[in-house]
Amino acid sequence: MTTKSFHPPQRTLMGPGPSDVNPRILEAMSRPTIGHLDPVFVAMMDEMKELLKYAFQTKNELTMPVSAPGSAGMETCFVNLVEPGDKVIVCQNGVFGGRMKENVERCGGTAVMVEDDWGKAVDPNKLEETLKSNPDAKIVAFVHAETSTGAQSDAKTLVEIAHQHDCLTIVDAVTSLGGTPVRVDEWHIDAIYSGTQKCLSCTPGLSPVSFSERALEKVRNRPSKVQSWFLDLNLVMGYWGGEGKRAYHHTAPINALYGLHEALVILKEEGLENAWARHTKHHQALRAGLEAMGLNFVVHEEERLPQLNAVTIPEGVDDAAVRATLLNDYSLEIGAGLGAMAGKVWRIGLMGHACNARNVYLCLNALDDVLGRMKAPVERGVEVAAAQRVLAG
């Protein structure tokens, strides 16, 4: 056997991430690699911080990409802010809240869980009650956009309640950033992390984070060392902090950062509000089509994310066979259920560059064909017209 170059097929990615990468981003990533302390590169980093501040709607000085995927952004928030013995309230309404609990415990903290049903938003009243019975809590953590179910929580209200009880807040915005409003300063979020491969439509592997001055104060003044050397912001700031002057911490993923820079330029060109509106519009079209087929959404309308559409798999339909056929016959990827929802739902992403009319129609036509061939109990031949009505209106 001769070893050859790897050429992946061209797919349409309509799952929970990664989403389709804009070709402009891939082209940007193929530009010449330069040194990570090259003045030209450093100037690009400064510009990237400004672009990220725009994406997060913040003036936070410490706004930068962590050199690893969304999960590392999560860890960056927890390892820096949770000290051994700290009590942290973690709101869980899906898979990712469970990972927050893991993070707290590995930092030597105690996690107090606020549990909500999967598919529902976090209940602010439950958070309030939990804070009242845990006056020694230091931090409240929650997922803004729960990708495992497609539910969106009211970040502004949850942060307000946390602050009334003197807690800092950690917010997961991996799936929300770029697809649905995230307003770090207006909502007074203390620490937030996101990912590049969801609504920013960049390649996976970077995690934008932003820390408020108040959160940074805790990081700077903690008596114990941050247990992760790589993610310790006190050290990372030597490279990313301030303007211009940079000290070596780790070799930045140069070309990946070109990609994120391009992704953020694209977002700026479109405008945040326009990007949010585009996600809402195409979600409404996809929804009309899916519902015309008789498929039901997992999440109640008011709490639904436009970029992640979770629908219940009809009775008797072979989940894996449907997804495999979509992949083989249409080169289309949709997401399987995760955790407690495995085998029960499909998660159809409309994220970033993949959020467009062509993909709405592609997905509806493909589902019509594949579900029809499998004799699934769905209405056929009606979904495209239903989507069309929304997009035309």
Ligand SMILES: *Cc1c(COP(=O)(O)O)cnc(C)c1O
């Ligand atoms: C995807 C995702 C993550 C993890 O991001 P990775 O880039 O896969 O590490 C964390 N939280 C949420 C809500 C996500 O959707």
